[in-house]
Amino acid sequence: MHATKKAVCWRLFLCSCLLLESSSQDFGGQTQFICTSVPKDMDICAATLQNSVPGEDLKTTVMQLRETVLQQKETIMNQKETIRELTSKLARCESQSGAEPGDARPGGRRKDAGTKNTMGDVSRGPADTLTQLSQTLQSLKQRLENLEQFSRSNNSVQANSLKDLLQSKIDDLEKQVLSRVNSIEEGKPGLRNETEQRGRVESTLTTLHQRITDLEKGQRENRPLDKFQLTFPLRTNYMYAKVKKSLPEMYALTVCMWLKSNASPGVGTPFSYAVPGQANELVLIEWGNNPMEILINDKVAKLPFLINDGKWHHICVTWTTRDGVWEAFQDGVKRGSGENLAPYHPIKPQGLLILGQEQDTLGGGFDATQAFVGDLANFHIWDRKLSVGEIYNLATCSSKAQVGNVFAWMETSLDIYGGASKWTFEACRQLN
Template identity: 45%
Template structure:
């Protein structure tokens, strides 16, 4: 408000026309007001943010004092405004009276305080108000103009403590993460070592059992030639078996031959099974309970008219091709059965597991004792095509030593587990004597 209660232009006439009212307060005042925010400037990145706890407390106290002073000044201004309105009303009434009775001629009014000749004197209350407002504005300006802490200045003690705490927490988190990773590696290594130790123990146990059997029978541990051995599974259970170290490639035809001698009381069991990750019964030769001997390919079944339960050595071959699913079965060089539509146009999947003596319900495991083979096995071999009947007959009569082009019978290619053992065996001599 630049001017409050400005006098009308008729004030000169009032001053010259009549005497001044005795004891009245000055009729005119000048106020200079500066806008003042009701709140202290918000704490922002700057002086207050960088100040310490004592400086922040002092700033808060100053802000509260400024608010109280501003409220008091606001109340005083309101009271002064009421007084000015009252005086203005009286002045208006006086001015109306002067217009009704003009002054006498020849009389010249002397200039009075408050007229155009002399500016009105400001009352002490107004001066005090202006001084208080001016002091309040200066304090606000000083608060707003406090210099910011330079970037290169040293941080305060609370900032240093906070940074040290964060650094310590980060170090602890890194140590905890490193410990968790180390424990995971140790657990993985322990599991791997346990599996490897179990495998090594089984291997050593099998080697000892083989050595004991050799010493009991006076047999040499070295076989010559390398295929002159047999695998013996003496008891029907779910843990004695032999495993071929080599797997099969993808096949569109095959011939599988072997010498076997069953000692089972009922059912031949499972002379061999081939399982892959997606199919447990990829290739299986199985005689279970009172069921006939069966050849399974990709879970499709063909019954084989073979008789192998007389506890004598027999040469057995099964041949198959994906074209129309044609198959044939041979016993001692003679074809006993054939057919079609056995897993037609199916390709034998690679990278599986070949087990001798057990039927796999999962890849390489979960054997069933009721489906186990009991007896002796030798010369297990695989070709990637169907052998001719004459070739199979020559193998059975020992007039040919044709080796499998996919799997060959070799002492180094066969592992035995669970008590199954290896012993010397010559198919063309011992097989015919049996």
């Protein structure tokens, strides 16, 4: 017998018993159960109806139960249809949201990691590529002018010949770049895709940068290894310097450097130190219209520095893990202090220290809008808090000034990428 039919019959049987029990109360309150034999092939429900005492009431009950069952079936069908519609809508929403690009995280420093692109945003069209390459060429021409000034100041025939050679190379490269970008814009056959073409242009630029570096060696053959500055002339996502060794675990630190910039808004990121699992382990950044900030383990302290006036400034930041106490010095003078900056969190080892770019992933995820623009020199790190007197000696080029015991400013300690250049620099001359 069908399950629903069985359930109806059982309910009918129970109703019969209850009615009999109710009727029996008129005869002294005693309950009686009446059992009636039913032929083997006879419908139990029909037999129950036949033998029940209050037949009309039971018929009404059966009709009500059947109506209830039909209503429940109809409700279940409606609910199933609603579930199917909601499931279909959810699937469409998921497919649409999956196709949308990830949003940048607040502050611009924590966006989703993507594949590093050494020539800029891969979503840019040929016109944007031409603009980017033109800026790079301007950087190279600026370096050529610097070489020319060097030749005039030293009255060197060799420097003049190097200058002529460099001018010729830049002219040739400019023609090649313009020709190749025009080919991209016109969609000429023979080029597989824009990505391949950009790779060729980048390779050409890298070769030229290497040639310029070789030419510049003539200027620095006789200078000390620490008498140099790094120049980042453009706000890009491919110009940077990488420190060859990592930092040790530190419970206190002092970071000092010379900076020169007139970039606006914000000078960018002079340095960033990332470790596995934490891209903002130690970062100095001035981005957008925000003041300069020091980040330790992604915790932030605002620094009272004003340096984007196109002049050289000496800045130092000290920090200790106990209570997260920090101090900020500009040009040898204490400008601000605070506490509770990543308290009791030691700076982690085995990371990567980058000059000129902010890391959103370990060694990558550079954003051109956060890149440093300007000159940087005499970058030093200590694993202790320097005294006020020691910092003043550094800012005034005192003979008692020390070098960093964790990282000391040396040409041999850095690898340079993307066209950032090195020039002779002596801090004491800048002060005179």
